[in-house]
Amino acid sequence: MTKEMAATAREPRASELAYNDLLERIINLRLPPGSLINEQAMANELGLGRMPVREAIARLATDRFITVVPRRGAVVAPVGLDDVLNMFEAREAIECGVAYIVATRATKEDLDILRELVKAADGAREGNDHEAFLHDDHAIHAFLVHMVRNSLLQDAADRLLLHNLRFWRMYWGSRPAQTSTMMSHSDLVAALEAHDPDLAAKAMREHLSASLSLVQASF
DSSP states (O other): OOHHHHHHHHSOOHHHHHHHHHHHHHHTTSSOTTOEEOHHHHHHHHTOOHHHHHHHHHHHHHTTSEEEETTTEEEEOOOOHHHHHHHHHHHHHHHHHHHHHHHHHOOHHHHHHHHHHHHHHHHHHHTTOHHHHHHHHHHHHHHHHHHHOOHHHHHHHHHHHHHHHHHHHHHHHTSOOOGGGSOOOHHHHHHHHTTOHHHHHHHHHHHHHHHHHHHHHHO
């Protein structure tokens, strides 16, 4: 393989660039739920052709971040109570299993990294910094999935956690930050350190249940 071919192989496709850019805007709420996405205008803004943007929109629709509405076009998917309940149901099914497996496989190095991530999240909680907490909380859950080292599980969980991140940005965007409503991970870490899979799954389930109760009260 020539240097030119190798460089080309490493370069992301235009549709991948469009997908990543649009996804970031959706997750960061720069494109809030209900926003209409104009293919040509977005292509001009990104400096790409219309086809890569169309491909990115199709992929984001498959990932449920975008809804294609007849006679209207592509809009950023709304987030209603049913969507949130489905998200939490999926998280419980996946993340409790993740916690169970991780408790049996976690290495010392894994646990050292996890403790640092939890320490950062606790610092954000104490400072009532909800955006920093969301970033750190997302990093904790994403790293837990990484600890399983299963690429099929990783793909599904990563997408689910991005939906979760978008929802919580919406939630905290209209509410004052409070330490009591930013959920701790201390029980989960203790269970993982003890390498107790049943206790780890229980801690994750209780963590998610507390978060869901908070959300249901607000709806």
